[in-house]
Amino acid sequence: EGDIKHDSAITINGIGFGKKTKATPLVWEDFSDGKLDSSLSPHTNSLIANNRDNLRTGFSRFNARNDFKKAGNGFFSYDKLVAPEWFVQYWVKLAASWHWGTSTYKGPDNGLANIKFFRMFPKGSRNYTNFFWNFHGWGVGNNVLRAFENNTSENKYVFNMQNVFTLDTWHCVQVEYGENSGIDKHDGHIKLWIDGILRDDSTEINTNNGKDGVAINKRPYIIGFYDSWPPSDSSEVTQYAYYSDVYVDNTWARVEIGDAPTWSDCTHREMQIPASWSEASIKVNINQGLFAEGDPAYLFVVDSSGNVSRGSPMVIGGDGSSFTASPVNINEVPELQNKEEIELQKDKDDEGVEKIGEGEEGELELLEIPYQIPDLVWLLQGVDLTKHTKGPFTVKIRVDGVDEQGHASLFPRILYYIGTGSSHGYFDMIHEGDNVWSFEIPDPGWYRYRSNSIHYQARLFDEDGGVIAKSRWDIELIDSFIRQN
Template identity: 25%
Template sequence: MKTKNKNLIWIFLLGVFLPELVWGAPVIESISGTLGNGQSITVYGSGFGSKDQARPQLWDTVDNQVTYQALTDGDTIPSGGANPWPENQDGLFKMESTDPQRNSFGGEVYKGTGMGVKLNNKTIANSGKIYLAWWFKPSVDPNTATTGGHSSKFVRLSNSGDPVNKTFSWTQMNNYVYRIDEGYCQQSGGSYWNDWPGVVDQWNFQEVYMDGRNRVYEISVNGNSLRSGVWNLCNSFDFDEVWSLGWDSGGTEPLNMTVWMDDIYLDNTPQRAMICSGSSWSSRGNCENQIPSSWSSEGLTLTLNQGSFSLGGQAYLYVVDATGSANASGYPLTIGTTVSGTGSGLSSPTGLMVF
């Protein structure tokens, strides 16, 4: 009888604590709030993990930058000092408010024309990792061949202590990590080859996640993974700087184009919340990053970024944890509605077997 009682106690304890002991993907139980742009919503669930700073390291919609408030259409984007970007290369990025905007909630975007149109040298708190997402619109196809050839970068990530010699580059045709002292870090000393799959003269959602300590990265365009890269041919190093972002055209005959950028989200962890058009994470489609103001393992408070989703439209909510895992099925939302859910604390255990 004593043995049976002990077994029952162990079964009870497993039922209570196992969900907290097992690392699993985030689970969204319910949400509360009005699902409109700029509104505060609360997300209840489990497996979200802890986050050192709820807000991202940078959320730049152009409109929300205090130091840009006096700018008018066509003014040069200021840099350095209290501005979000330390350098606007050659002053080529301008504030644009008369071109068609990405959505009805924003009135300003970045716009630049040339071969070296880029924002540079943004450092963040060092965790060894960078997650960067931004909306990008090119006037011509970045894959366009030139007579002499070109290799042109959308983004370069670096180690702030040695940005030139420890770097990651994503170009229109390839992507790679490079160390000056060890060479190319993947593909037997080469790079991964991937043409840009986006749409010309339309807004494309671009993402890069880099983990310098585990020597892996992933790049995505419009919710589709373009490359999951492994760079284990070099010693690891931390990434904590966006060395350049925009259009950095190089090679024998660089490609000149106009680019627009908007809604730049930068953090030192893959943890984030997103609303997406697809009902499953594996085919999530276009997404909008949400802006957290509080984050705990069982609840988030977000400021809703409606972005390109229309009133009454269907969207799906995802939470990504520190390992990069998200809930496999999106939590369905109808934009514009008000919902009132509550969290249950610990999720009920599933899949337990009694022997």
């Protein structure tokens, strides 16, 4: 019972979610009370937490703001502990009057020309290797430097800051960070997403080099923007940066809602706040963010190793107090392009023969058994939505030619599209027993699609991700299952 809306609680059921020792993150700061989380340390008095303009969402009451005309150190730190792994998020908006600096140090326009927007730093001495991303305003093209202090051999320019951080727009910065396994081991981990797009990625960095002497864990020291040189040289009266929805945790395990069925296609993701976490069940409090009621969305679970589940479809504002998510340990299946058919391929030498068996004295013996490809049969539904044309459209399929025990290693998944729109899937179907599986196609706002048809197909996957069988494409006229007023 309940709706998928801001601050409501939903339960996610499934398998393979992994462990998260402390369900809630170390920091979730949306500035709803106009005060800064006690776990976050600001670095200037000009950074305030009770600003009321330029709010990110309709649910926001306050945001944080710093004037980089007055102070360049307008960022937060998390100083409570160091750890080998971190996930950090913050949203930032640069005012329309923001002026990127263009000069080198002590040049005529060097204010806001050397900005660090994320940094991992050890406690104590800065002589140890530390890591950051840094904007160099005097550069052209790729002017963001992935940098290591005391380990400059790994520095690399990765993208253009001005093209990505457009002004007067909220942008989401997300970072996965993992220390290397020991001194001079090139197996450290970084991922940087901005607005859901992966901008930097490596699993071969050296986060602790030989100069350190010992491997040192770090903590997120710069969360936000830090102007390493003098305040802005711009003639503008103010140079505001706004912050919202800061999330800090010492594990990569998390839950997010995105705007596309596959993780890599999302350009808008909203962090969800776990209240409890187990291998098979997660309870989260919904952070609706910029999603509007009626928007289709997809829920993703990320485990502590960074593995991402397939997107589980939902509709913001729709019913969903409890539903099933895809296993995290199965990689997401990319959306099929142009709805092209992928034909089941078999070794021509086999000619439909499966060879398996056991001979005398426990030795394996090859037996020739006719190979039967399972059949997927759509069941008639007689579905009739409410007079308000709201709710999911449930489809069911029967898998013939496989006994009940075989379902432990076979997984029907569904692909669908509406009208001539893009396809969505593949999504796991729910096993109801007696070889029957079902799936609820989420409500996209059916009324808008009247006179169109919904097309759907199921495919049967094995444990290795191979396609064993596929159903025919089924087509339903949307007007046929919506009750007329």
